[in-house]
Amino acid sequence: MNELDQKINKYFPGLVVRKDLVKTVKGNAIVPSYVLEYLLGQYCATSDEPTIQTGIETVKEILRKHYVHRNEAGLVRSHIKEKGRYKVIDKISVALNDKADVYEAEFSNLGIKKVLVDSGTVKTHPKLLVSGVWCIADVEYEFTEDKSACPWILSTIKPIQLSHFDFDGYVEARKQFTTNEWIDLLVQSIGFNPEMFSKRSKLTQLIRLIPFCERNYNLIELGPKGTGKSHIYSEFSPHGILISGGEVTVPKLFVNNSTGKIGLVGYWDCVAFDEFAGKQKRVDKALVDIMKNYMANKSFSRGVETLGAEASMAFVGNTQHTVPYMLKHSDLFCELPEKFYDSAFLDRIHFYIPGWEIDIIRGEMFSSSYGFVVDYLAEILRSLRNHDYSDRYKEHFTLSSDISTRDRDGINKTFSGLMKILFPQGGASKEDVEELLRFAIEGRKRVKDQLMRIDSTYSNVRFSYLDSDGQTKSITTLEEEEYSNHYHKTIAEGEDYEISDSQEATLPLPPSEMTTAEPVLKEKHLTFQENQKGLSYDTLLGSYLRGTAAITVTDPYIRLFYQMRNFMEFLETVVKHKAPDEEVSVHLVTTEDEFKGEQQKENFEKIQETARAVGVNFTWEFDGTGTIHARHIVTDHGWKISLDRGLDIFQHYEMNNAFSFANRLQQFRPCKAFEVTFIKYRHGAEEGD
Structure with a gap:
């Protein structure tokens, strides 16, 4: 182990795991990483190599015996019948049968339905009602002559997620790490080798965590294929859900007016839309309208009643063209479906992650060092949703009065999220605060600059801030520096834009x-x-x-x-x-x-x-x-x-x-x-x- 790994194990004993173990135990089990790391956290959360090897074999045995492969579902059902009771690992969803006034569970891989669930279990684990939860469950079989009765009985159920954690202990342990060490620990927790990333690239990866720790945060990431855009939303946390952009409906996302059933935003901390880009995709305009209202006001209407929710939204999609091509011919939102290519919708986005800056994932980029068991970090991030760090730059810096309220909200939310992730204990230096503030401003500026290209009613904004000495500092996006001859073309058509020496140095x-x-x-x-x-x-x-x-x-x-x-x-x-x-x-x-x-x-x-x-x-x-x-x-x-x-x-x-x-x-x-x-x-x- 290197020095950082030793430090991680010293201050977070039993809460970290070697990140290469997930691949070792996964085999052909199609389960999210947080499920595997939950099990590894039970048996391999140590730096002792013999214990790790024993733990790996134990986890493999648990998966071999209890994880239900769809093609072996019949065999597992037979086990349950012959033994009377059997433990399974499966994704379980619950629905209310209002005609019989009972809750009924469905096992995704095991293939059994209408299994009775008591109301107490549903009240304790309400996410069972929406899209399902990975669980370890004891299932019993009891045959009955009553044809309407289900022979399957759900004896016990335990969602795969951490039952408790010590937040104060987490904050105290954070104080033992330098800022760079902490950033590397978080990057390793995501599963990447920090040595393969620059500081800016590490922060870009960590931006993806903000929807889990900041309420009602709206994030978009567009870039080339293969950069890991959707990985965090599908594998990282039991509090987030990844859905295909083409599968979203108003009832599924917000509320079903006929049944009164609340949709995904009522149950999940983060709802992520995969494959969000694609000009030809059909999108319901009513969905866009209700999303606009929700993203701006944190509420949505159900007939005569208005409901609120806290779910953050992340939109990820692939771009088909290079950045200079998009800037020359259209804008950086040009890949979106027509109904979402709407200035009012896009103005609700707090940060645009420049996906083209992120490398396509290669084998050597994965970490074999220690990081948090992702379920532990997911619970920490969830608890941080109750905190607000958005004002922690105001001691040193003031945003320009030119910046509108909506722009200011986007900047504040991103800054607050980054501060929660990197400095939950406080004590950030002025230089650290300034770096995060500049990063937050840049992400919102990227959104606003493109809006000015799309909609001429948006006026030009100087994204800048004043430091405590009264000095004004302006922010530019990286693509503005690289492609200034295209970046500003729609702000003043036909007007020559002066290229700086550093920009000229990059031109052939x-x-x-x-x-x-x-x-x-x-x-x-x-x-x-x-x-x-x-x-x-x-x-x-x-x-x-x-x-x-x-x-x-x-x-x-x-x-x-x-x-x-x-x-x-x-x-x-x-x-x-x-x-x-x-x-x-x-x-x-x-x-x-x-x-x-x-x-x-x-x-x-x-x-x-x-x-x-x-x-x-x-x-x-x-x-x-x-x-x-x-x-x-x-x-x-x-x-x-x-x-x-x-x-x-x-x-x-x-x-x-x-x-x-x-x-x-x-x-x-x-x-x-x-x-x-x-x-x-x-x-x-x-x-x-």
Whole structure:
């Protein structure tokens, strides 16, 4: 176990589980993760390896004996008949038979119906009445001559969810973790390896938890297939339900006027709509209208009576086009069905998760470290719905008066949710608060900016805030930074939009400049955001390397394979910008790897050999002092390029996939946050001197 895993087990004994165990025990049992982790939490919530292995076998045996596979339902029914009583794990739903004035249960996999349930059980577990609950139940069989009577008897029933938890103990234990450790613990609890994600990407994953801890929170996530958009809503919590967007009706979601039966919003903390996108989908306009009212006012009408509910709503769907394509031709909501492509409906959404920033899920992204038993975290998040943290930024910051009440509500709810998830104990620093506030504002701004493209009656809003010093700070979305030439096109049609130096650095040179004219080089300082795409060594550095005969690269971190690959791609940029009949000398100053120094030297020798064949004379040296920290590139024609991250500006990507564009082309990789400064250090020198 690493240091964090040891800390997790120390402060949350019996409440955490190794996340790779779920796959180990699942087999062919089609059950949600929270069901499996509930069982693992009973037998494997420990760091003792022998106990874990024994627990795994116990859980596998329980699933083997008691989980009902549909194709074996007949065999299980026979077991119950022959033994008289048998324990099963199945999804059970209950309905009221008003003609007989009794409650009747239906077992999803076992295939038995009309099993009598007493009123006390239904009152204790009301979710049995809506869409069903996974349970461990004792079922008995007693034959009777009465043909109208059901021979199946429900003896005991226990929904698979935590029975109790200590919230105060949770808050106290949180104090023992740093902010970054806590974020990593939560990411591991979701099932992912935090080392594969940037800070921004981790926060994006955690945004998906807000509907479980914030009442009446409306969230949308649109992005490419395979990014895990619906995973949390189907697998994470027994208090959330995932339904297909095409299967929703007013009676199912809100209320059945003929029976008076309340729908899903009355029983679940979070109702998520899967496959929400799709222009051709048929949608009932009455459903959209009642959803608009509910999302704005937390209430819906049942005939003459108005009812309230607390369920949050999450809408997830796939996009068919790239972000620049959508911004150029329409907007970021363009994939939605026509009836939902409605400015009044979309204005009720508090946060838009940019799904295109999230990597397609790969095997190495899953965690084999410790995280909370998801059912425990689900109960914690549910209890946090009773708290309000929305005002915790007001000591340091004030939202711009330009921001409307509805925008303000969206920002406050997102900020409150993030604070509950990350700082339930309080004590967040001003820097932490500002980071979460900026993130919350950006998510609401993404909604509002698209609304202005859809509906001209929406006026432009400056999304900004004031800090305690009276300084105004503006917020931009990441896609606004990346594609500013398309982003603002409908706000002022035909008006030229000024592109900043950092945005210009991500744009390829026009053909005319590449072939006839040298670009104008100037001193400048550029800042790039986390997850920004469209950047390459070529667009960032290429024009400053052209015409040089000697380059010195100082970077202490050219040791690991991916760092070596970065350096090789830098040399490719040098080759691309040098004349075929010229040679360039490249000297690297770095530090020797403590454990794999020989391998490092061997790799440098291979690079040296291949570089010589294309006109690059590569040499290197190891700094013996071990004190170099600055990372920069110096050319012999007068430019010093200071990179605060050196060449390590890209996040993890799939290096072994030959068919991945992120592997082949740098501009398709998300960046880390970094800054670069271009300095003319020999004034008056002409290029080429």
